[in-house]
Amino acid sequence: MPRTSSVVLAAGAALLVRRAVRRRIATSPLWPMPALETPISGQGGRRVPSLRLAVAERAVPAEGVALLRLESPAGTPLPEWQPGAHLDLVLPSGLVRQYSLCGDPADRATYTVATRLIEDGRGGSREVHEELREGAELVVRGPRNRFPLTEAPSYAFVAGGIGITPVLPMLRAVEAAGAEWRLLYGGRSRATMPFLDEIEKLGGERVTVVAEDESGLPDAAAFLAGTGEGAAVYCCGPEPLMDAVATALPEGRTLHLERFTPGASTAQLGTFEVELRRTGRTLTVPAGRSVLATVRDELPNVSYSCEQGFCGTCQQRVLEGEIDHQDELLTDAERQDSMLICVSRCLGRKLVLDL
Structure with missing residues (x-):
């Protein structure tokens, strides 16, 4: 019988189950699951592994x-x-x-x-x-990996459409480890939802499939209400779905999101200056315009690609100034002295770039 988070166990039995799951996780070849941080950069001078x-x-x-x-x-x-x-x-x-x-x-x-x-x-x-x-x-x-699977007493996964792609290997891993898990999988129609047959066979009753043309939109609140204390909630999909999950998240659960687009900046309306130290020019970045677009007016050969803070092609070293990071890529260490100029901005009045 598939296990669900609605199963009620006595406190002592629940503790034994969690310990047993942790032992299975620890001995599984897929665990532990550290983030694999590979440095990716554009003009910052670091090698780009490929x-x-x-x-x-x-x-x-x-x-x-x-x-x-x-x-x-x-x-x-x-x-x-x-x-x-x-x-x-x-x-x-x-x-x-x-x-x-x-x-x-x-x-x-x-x-x-x-x-x-x-x-x-x-x-x-x-x-x-x-x-x-x-x-x-x-x-x-x-x-x-900016979306690593971590150890938890139980798991709740929410995926929308193509957002199932990072979640699918997680499902296989937690199932192989004997962990408790549930999935809410939504899409426009069953025909548009990849890997649906495999997922339903893998999870059985633990999988809730919501096709919009049949049942409307997924009810994230109702699904999350069935999660247990300490559950790790993983979500990938359209922004409205992730917003619904974040809003409905019960206390005592941890939320992990994988975004398709960058989050909204807290400084999109601010005007500030960018000094290009090696070029010897200071530019004004107006409200509503990116640092990248402004810099390319002066240096048209500056590399870029996605313009959404995901690929790292436009990464630049920052010599001075407080950065408003809006990317989905850089590690905490990289954010100390670099930024992706396609989406990130300045929290103060001036940034100095090594350009």
Whole structure:
């Protein structure tokens, strides 16, 4: 019988169960799960680790979704990764896009990613769907993990549409470890929801599937009300879904989010100055305009790609000033003296960049 968080155990029995789960987790080959932090940078001067991989297989796991299996043309083992990790794909056009790894971490021969076609997007997903066929080669960077799976007494996962990709390896890991878990998986229709058959077989009654064309929007509050004290809640999907999960989160649970887009800046309306120390110019960054756009007026060759704070191409060293970090990439250590100028701004009146 599948376990759910509604099972009531006496305090002593519950403690024994948690200890047993922790022992299984500790001995599982997928645990512990540290974040794999790979330095990625643009003009900051640090080396950007990369691999050239080939598309070994292309599939369509759901309507509007392309799945790619990537392998080394030389057949060499690929770097290790853990659930929650993603790759930077450097597309043939030069665009850099980030996709969660959704395969098996034990498989060192291939990386698996999946992406939904965004009709009104900025071109990255369309290029993946139209250009990356079997045999095509491309450069990837990573893996890197800003969404690591941590040890907890139980787990609640909420995924919307293609947001299932970082969650799927987590489900396999917690199931293999014997941990208690539940999943709320929503999408526009069942036909558009990738990996649905595998997930329903894996989780049985622990999986709640909500197709919008059948049942409307997922009820995050009702789902989270069934989570136990100390549960880790993982969510990836559209912003409204993540906002609903954050709002409905009961006390005593920890929330982990993987965003598709950067969060709103606390300083979007502020005007400030940026000094380009090596260039010898000081520029004014007006309200509503990015540091990147302003700097490129003076230095048009400054590298950039995603313009959303995910890829790291525009990372620059900061010599002076207080940074309003709005990226989803840099580590705490990197944030001490660098920023992604496509999204981050200044909390004061002036920043000095090593440009």
